[in-house]
Amino acid sequence: MSEELLYWQALNRAMDAELAADASVFTLGEDVGLYGGSYRVTEGLYAKYGEWRIRDTPISENSFTGLGVGAALVGLRPVVEIMTINFMLLALDSIINAAAKIPFMSGGQFPMPLVVRVPGGVAHQLGAQHSQRLEYTLMNVPGLRIAVPSTPQDAYWQLRQAIVSDEPIILLEHELLYFSKGPVDVLAEAPPMHRALVRREGRDLTIVSYSRHAVLSQEAAAELSKEGIEAEVIDLRSLKPIDWDTCAASLEKTHRMLVVEEDCRFAGAGAEIVATLTDRCFDALDAPLQRLAGLDISTPFNGALEAATIPQVPDIVAAARELFRPTLGNKAETKTAPGPKSTSSGQTAAGVAQATPAAPKTAPLETARAPKVAMAAAGKDAPAPTVKPAAALSKGAPAPAAKPAAAPGKTADARRPSPKPSPKGQRR
Numbered sequence: 001m002s003e004e005l006l007y008w009q010a011l012n013r014a015m016d017a018e019l020a021a022d023a024s025v026f027t028l029g030e031d032v033g034l035y036g037g038s039y040r041v042t043e044g045l046y047a048k049y050g051e052w053r054i055r056d057t058p059i060s061e062n063s064f065t066g067l068g069v070g071a072a073l074v075g076l077r078p079v080v081e082i083m084t085i086n087f088m089l090l091a092l093d094s095i096i097n098a099a100a101k102i103p104f105m106s107g108g109q110f111p112m113p114l115v116v117r118v119p120g121g122v123a124h125q126l127g128a129q130h131s132q133r134l135e136y137t138l139m140n141v142p143g144l145r146i147a148v149p150s151t152p153q154d155a156y157w158q159l160r161q162a163i164v165s166d167e168p169i170i171l172l173e174h175e176l177l178y179f180s181k182g183p184v185d186v187l188a189e190a191p192p193m194h195r196a197l198v199r200r201e202g203r204d205l206t207i208v209s210y211s212r213h214a215v216l217s218q219e220a221a222a223e224l225s226k227e228g229i230e231a232e233v234i235d236l237r238s239l240k241p242i243d244w245d246t247c248a249a250s251l252e253k254t255h256r257m258l259v260v261e262e263d264c265r266f267a268g269a270g271a272e273i274v275a276t277l278t279d280r281c282f283d284a285l286d287a288p289l290q291r292l293a294g295l296d297i298s299t300p301f302n303g304a305l306e307a308a309t310i311p312q313v314p315d316i317v318a319a320a321r322e323l324f325r326p327t328l329g330n331k332a333e334t335k336t337a338p339g340p341k342s343t344s345s346g347q348t349a350a351g352v353a354q355a356t357p358a359a360p361k362t363a364p365l366e367t368a369r370a371p372k373v374a375m376a377a378a379g380k381d382a383p384a385p386t387v388k389p390a391a392a393l394s395k396g397a398p399a400p401a402a403k404p405a406a407a408p409g410k411t412a413d414a415r416r417p418s419p420k421p422s423p424k425g426q427r428r
Contacts, residue, residue: 002185008178010152011041011117013186014159015079019049022077025163028055028064029081038083039119039178065091065116069098072114077163085120085172086132099168100143111166115159121212121262122299122310123175131299131306133263138170139240139272145169146239147193150214152182154237157190165193172239174212196243198250202232205256205324208247208273210236213260213311220316229324239269247273248281255286258320262310265293292319 005013018025027042033056036043046054057064061082068078082088088095095116103112122131138146145167149155155173162169191197199214200221209217214235221231232250236242251257257277259270270291278289294310311319 001187002183004181005152005156005184006178007152007155007173007180007182008040010156010184011159011173012043012045013184014156014163015042015045016048017186018077018160018163019045019053022163024075025077025079026053026055026071027079027081028057028068030057030059030083032056032081037081039173039175041081041117061087061091062094065094066098068114068116069094069102069112072099072112072168073102073110077113077115079115079117079163082116082118084130084175085118085134086130088116088118088134091116092137095144095168095170096141100141103167104143112168113163113166114168115162115165115171116168117159117171117173119173119175119178121174121176122294122306125301125303125306126175127301128298133294135172135239135263136268139269143168144240145194146172148172148211148237148239150174150177150211150235150237152180152184153188156184156186158193158237161190161193169193172211177212177215180215194238194241194243196234196236196238196246198232198246199235200231200233202230202254204230204254205258205320206232206234206247206250206254207258207260207316207320208234208236208250209260210239210269211262213262216311216313217260217316219313220320223313223317224320227321229320231320242273242276244276244280247277251277251281251289252284255284256323257289258292258316258323259289260292260311260316260319262294264296265291266296268293287323290319290323292316 015027019027027045029037031038032042033046033051033054035056036046042054057067065080065082068080071078082091099112099114099116102110121133135146135148138144145165147158147162147169149158149171155177159171162171199218202221207217207221214233217233221233224231232254234247234250236247247257257274259273261268261270263269265271268291270293274289274291278285292311292315295308297309299309300306
């Protein structure tokens with residue numbers, strides 16, 4: 001039977017279950033003991049299991065992460081909590097040069113049952129040094145696995161799966177998801193930890209994302225549905241390895257794909273996804289795969305500017321609409337183009353303009369930015385349809401670009417809503 005839990009409560013339940021099941025499991029990090037963790041994930045565990053298994057550490061990320069590596073080498077199952085992914089930079093020596101490489105360098109003689117939990121992402125005005133997304137750094141490290149749960153149920157499943165694994169696993173937890181709520185069934189059978197899930201079925205295009213933006217993508221798909229565009233949404237749940245089969249199956253069905261990520265666009269996860277799926281599914285594409293990502297700048301402290309640096313729901317809607325527009329235009333031309341005796345440009349353009357949804361006249365900051373800055377195609381615009389009406393084929397026919405009609409739906413507010421309640425506190 002499922003119950004409604006907050007994201008942090010689901011992680012807490014998973015930790016409790018594994019601590020009770022295996023005496024070799026313990027957790028360590030800053031404020032995980034008496035304080036209960038910066039995001040309450042270890043709340044109540046210190047009183048239940050004692051200071052030996054719920055270990056507070058000094059502010060020394062590389063040292064206590066290295067301690068976790070050593071503990072894993074002697075048969076324990078440590079769960080290291082780093083207060084924020086920004087501080088993980090100090091622990092990369094232990095993670096990259098030790099945890100990720102010792103199993104390989106020992107010829108498999110030493111497994112590495114280590115879990116590193118790290119909150120990250122753009123939260124609520126935490127400034128440039130506390131708002132980073134470092135998945136692109138971790139994805140380039142052979143030997144590491146990366147899970148990115150977006151729901152309380154996945155948080156519960158994937159933490160338990162990570163703890164029982166014999167490989168080093170990074171669990172990336174978005175800071176704005178800790179107070180999101182969802183059903184959790186502790187008895188339900190979990191899918192494989194690195195399996196992507198189709199969160200919403202669709203036929204017109206596929207939206208691929210992960211972590212918090214998998215949630216925002218589902219909201220965007222609901223808005224697109226009001227316009228008659230049915231988007232399929234895939235939540236990757238894992239960035240290393242990536243479930244290519246699920247992504248490819250969806251792309252072969254919809255023939256168009258938009259990859260959405262909060263991280264910076266340059267050399268991000270989306271670049272790898274687009275490159276691999278273009279190679280694998282090229283013959284199935286009706287348009288180049290496109291990316292929508294964060295701007296390549298440090299995150300501002302100002303709330304409005306912070307919101308403008310990463311994709312919001314209106315950005316995703318606008319990018320998906322733009323990707324799907326050639327199909328809508330094709331349908332409009334077929335339905336409304338005049339016959340051979342009437343080929344005036346005014347008639348043709350008006351038909352396309354009336355049938356093709358367009359962006360709102362007054363677009364919010366992030367919506368206006370998305371097609372020009374944060375979203376770019378992997379090549380030129382989608383190829384024109386094979387068969388066009390006579391008016392469109394006539395020499396010198398003007399582009400169907402009459403004054404667009406207003407898009408259906410509401411014009412989105414440029415400002416982000418206030419996030420969930422702030423965590424118990426950052427220590428730096």
